[in-house]
Amino acid sequence: xxxxxxxxxxxxxxxxxxxxxxxxxxxxxxxxxxxxxxxxxxxxxxxxxxxxxxxxxxxxxxxxxxxxxxxxxxxxxxxxxxxxxxxxxxxxxxxxxxxxxxxxxxxxxxxxxxxxxxxxxxxxxxxxxxxxxxxxxxxxxxxxxxxxxxxxxxxxxxxxxxxxxxxxxxxxxxxxxxxxxxx
Amino acid sequence: xxxxxxxxxxxxxxxxxxxxxxxxxxxxxxxxxxxxxxxxxxxxxxxxxxxxxxxxxxxxxxxxxxxxxxxxxxxxxxxxxxxxxxxxxxxxxxxxxxxxxxxxxxxxxxxxxxxxxxxxxxxxxxxxxxxxxxxxxxxxxxxxxxxxxxxxxxxxxxxxxxxxxxxxxxxxxxxxxxxxxxxxxxxxxxxx
Numbered sequence: 355x356x357x358x359x360x361x362x363x364x365x366x367x368x369x370x371x372x373x374x375x376x377x378x379x380x381x382x383x384x385x386x387x388x389x390x391x392x393x394x395x396x397x398x399x400x401x402x403x404x405x406x407x408x409x410x411x412x413x414x415x416x417x418x419x420x421x422x423x424x425x426x427x428x429x430x431x432x433x434x435x436x437x438x439x440x441x442x443x444x445x446x447x448x449x450x451x452x453x454x455x456x457x458x459x460x461x462x463x464x465x466x467x468x469x470x471x472x473x474x475x476x477x478x479x480x481x482x483x484x485x486x487x488x489x490x491x492x493x494x495x496x497x498x499x500x501x502x503x504x505x506x507x508x509x510x511x512x513x514x515x516x517x518x519x520x521x522x523x524x525x526x527x528x529x530x531x532x533x534x535x536x537x
Numbered sequence: 538x539x540x541x542x543x544x545x546x547x548x549x550x551x552x553x554x555x556x557x558x559x560x561x562x563x564x565x566x567x568x569x570x571x572x573x574x575x576x577x578x579x580x581x582x583x584x585x586x587x588x589x590x591x592x593x594x595x596x597x598x599x600x601x602x603x604x605x606x607x608x609x610x611x612x613x614x615x616x617x618x619x620x621x622x623x624x625x626x627x628x629x630x631x632x633x634x635x636x637x638x639x640x641x642x643x644x645x646x647x648x649x650x651x652x653x654x655x656x657x658x659x660x661x662x663x664x665x666x667x668x669x670x671x672x673x674x675x676x677x678x679x680x681x682x683x684x685x686x687x688x689x690x691x692x693x694x695x696x697x698x699x700x701x702x703x704x705x706x707x708x709x710x711x712x713x714x715x716x717x718x719x720x721x722x723x724x725x726x727x728x729x
Contacts, residue, residue: 357714360695360714360717361694361695361710362694362696363694370721371689371717374670375689375692377665377666378667378670378671378686378689378690379689380667381596381667381671381690382589383588383589383592383608383690383691384605385588386605386608387581388580388581388584388609388612388613389609390577390578390580390613390616391613394577394613394617396572396577396616396617
């Protein structure tokens with residue numbers, strides 16, 4: 355058998371292969387026109403994978419920014435809450451820092467003795483420097499004493515309220531808050 | 538000055554002309570892209586190119602009466618699923634695989650009704666009909682029968698089979714030779 359003729363029909367023709375070609379060639383494909391239905395649904399190549407990747411990246415970046423913003427916001431709020439206890443002026447939120455500095459409520463004016471100090475804190479907040487906690491660290495004994503003072507103040511306040519209501523002839527409210535704490 | 542111009546002309550005339558290099562993309566890629574962009578009529582070109590391949594793959598597996606309809610079905614299926622083809626240059630291998638799967642489905646669906654027409658003893662080997670020889674080929678292992686059908690029925694050469702099916706030329710060559718050897722043995726055995 356001529357291998358070359360079997361492979362690519364070159365070289366000396368092989369009689370056996372030629373016979374098979376002639377015989378089986380009668381079964382050869384007879385092309386028919388391809389009838390493509392008008393209603394056939396051919397979808398385009400899906401391009402959503404790159405879009406999905408881009409969306410996922412954008413989502414991750416957005417989430418990161420949001421978390422960072424939220425944590426800085428939380429820090430600012432905590433700092434503002436600690437403000438009256440410390441010497442630092444109170445800050446409302448970082449979203450309106452100018453208002454908290456420029457238009458301070460009357461009740462809080464006492465905490466803003468020096469405008470330069472306010473500005474310095476504002477700059478520090480914007481530049482994201484590590485916020486220093488100005489509140490002193492109290493020992494357990496000091497904390498207990500502080501709690502005692504607060505309870506006493508509440509008790510005095512309640513007693514004064516009671517006396518005021520008695521003087522004005524209003525009905526008595528038999529509730530002195532926090533009385534149980536002092537026994 | 539005149540000499541310089543003459544030299545320049547000479548250089549221009551004698552210099553070999555180099556056209557900008559054009560990288561031609563395979564025709565399958567062009568057609569697939571065009572079809573996916575809405576030119577459905579261009580799919581007919583792929584049908585012309587790969588019709589014999591699909592026909593051969595099916596003829597090696599399913600009854601001849603069913604082959605023509607299945608060829609149409611397979612091409613319509615391929616047209617619907619064309620967007621899933623990742624590499625358009627591998628269109629041949631892709632549609633051949635669809636044809637093989639469809640042939641398996643055909644046998645699965647009509648297992649009870651398909652008659653097996655084989656092992657018929659032939660007294661006169663020289664007067665065998667095409668169908669009889671085809672039956673012998675169908676008794677061979679998958680790889681051999683497909684290659685032999687494409688070679689003898691569809692008239693493709695070895696390199697053409699390799700290019701269409703995505704097989705390596707070496708594999709096709711081996712399949713041709715081993716398949717031919719087995720076919721000859723089978724025909725000789727039944728003839729005696």
